[in-house]
Amino acid sequence: MDKMKAYVFKDVGNLVYEEKPIPHVKDPDDVLLKVKAVGICGSDIKIIEGKHHFRPNTVLGHEFCGEVIEVGTHVHHFKIGDRVAIDNNIRCGFCSFCRMGLSSQCVEIKTSALGVMRDGGYAEYCLVPEKQCFVLPDGIGDILGTQVETLATVVNGMNTLLMLPYDYVLILGFGPIGYLFSQFAKNIAAKVAVTEIDPFRINVAKECGLTVWNPNEVDIEQKITEFTYGRKADIVIEATGNAIEQALKCVTPGGKLLPFGMDSSITASIIPNDITRWATKILGLYLGQNTMVPSIRIYQENRLNMGPFFTKVIPFDEGLGAFDLLGLDMKTLKHHPKSAMKIVMKM
Ligand SMILES: [Zn+2]
Ligand SMILES: [Zn+2]
Numbered sequence: 435m436d437k438m439k440a441y442v443f444k445d446v447g448n449l450v451y452e453e454k455p456i457p458h459v460k461d462p463d464d465v466l467l468k469v470k471a472v473g474i475c476g477s478d479i480k481i482i483e484g485k486h487h488f489r490p491n492t493v494l495g496h497e498f499c500g501e502v503i504e505v506g507t508h509v510h511h512f513k514i515g516d517r518v519a520i521d522n523n524i525r526c527g528f529c530s531f532c533r534m535g536l537s538s539q540c541v542e543i544k545t546s547a548l549g550v551m552r553d554g555g556y557a558e559y560c561l562v563p564e565k566q567c568f569v570l571p572d573g574i575g576d577i578l579g580t581q582v583e584t585l586a587t588v589v590n591g592m593n594t595l596l597m598l599p600y601d602y603v604l605i606l607g608f609g610p611i612g613y614l615f616s617q618f619a620k621n622i623a624a625k626v627a628v629t630e631i632d633p634f635r636i637n638v639a640k641e642c643g644l645t646v647w648n649p650n651e652v653d654i655e656q657k658i659t660e661f662t663y664g665r666k667a668d669i670v671i672e673a674t675g676n677a678i679e680q681a682l683k684c685v686t687p688g689g690k691l692l693p694f695g696m697d698s699s700i701t702a703s704i705i706p707n708d709i710t711r712w713a714t715k716i717l718g719l720y721l722g723q724n725t726m727v728p729s730i731r732i733y734q735e736n737r738l739n740m741g742p743f744f745t746k747v748i749p750f751d752e753g754l755g756a757f758d759l760l761g762l763d764m765k766t767l768k769h770h771p772k773s774a775m776k777i778v779m780k781m
């Protein structure tokens with residue numbers, strides 16, 4: 435049987451580069467992809483640390499694109515040779531949430547995600563249901579093609595926020611998600627500032643021409659108050675998962691707060707009375723939702739400055755080294771300062 439290389443998550447703290455049999459289409463709705471490139475996501479790091487739901491013995495990788503090389507007998511919308519981006523979150527299409535237009539709350543969403551609960555794109559080949567595939571136009575290369583799903587989550591956030599040209603926007607956390615939101619805010623809003631603690635990412639923010647503050651060095655509430663002439667932010671995007679208390683202090687009366695970053699180990703203490711008194715709109719959302727096609731359009735029309743977003747493109751067999759650049763010591767699972775924004779492995 436022919437073999438392929440893959441990074442298999444064996445269990446917490448244990449990601450192994452090994453050979454596996456190349457899969458072939460069995461389910462008539464599946465296509466087999468030859469993976470072209472795959473991005474390393476912060477949630478992959480959380481999986482390795484055991485801080486995200488996971489399934490042992492799964493090939494990780496949910497930010498990927500590839501070429502269709504086999505199709506099941508029910509596949510009618512894609513053909514061999516198509517280059518496609520992937521929505522890794524498989525929605526059943528039949529539960530009441532799916533059928534009422536809230537597919538990100540699908541009852542099966544946590545049971546089947548590619549690269550989390552079934553084999554994903556940290557491999558030379560990957561089986562993908564046809565309905566998860568989206569054709570990439572020639573104008574979007576393989577590296578950018580890995581980031582369609584990432585952008586789709588942010589576009590879902592933008593759809594919910596309805597950002598206006600006179601909004602003051604504050605983004606807490608300048609990882610890949612904060613980066614993408616900041617690009618939209620620069621295009622749309624009156625003024626935008628971001629926060630970040632990591633020196634490498636602070637420099638990326640500066641390179642993008644953004645106002646950036648380190649919450650370990652300055653008082654963010656005071657900074658945003660000065661920045662907005664006493665108003666505070668109309669929109670606060672919390673992209674760290676651990677700063678909702680800070681976010682509530684920085685949002686203007688009647689303003690919107692988007693809790694976007696995820697960290698299930700964090701608890702917070704809030705004053706419910708303040709949310710009512712200051713008419714704060716807290717807008718929870720999860721994943722992308724009908725936002726893959728809009729994201730492809732945004733990339734195709736070059737609407738975002740993606741230059742400083744990609745720190746490194748590395749050969750597929752050097753993937754284990756990338757986690758160190760992203761701040762995780764794979765031996766001890768301890769964190770150190772990051773020296774990257776987004777790293778993509780190229781086949
Ligand atoms: Zn991701
Ligand atoms: Zn469903």
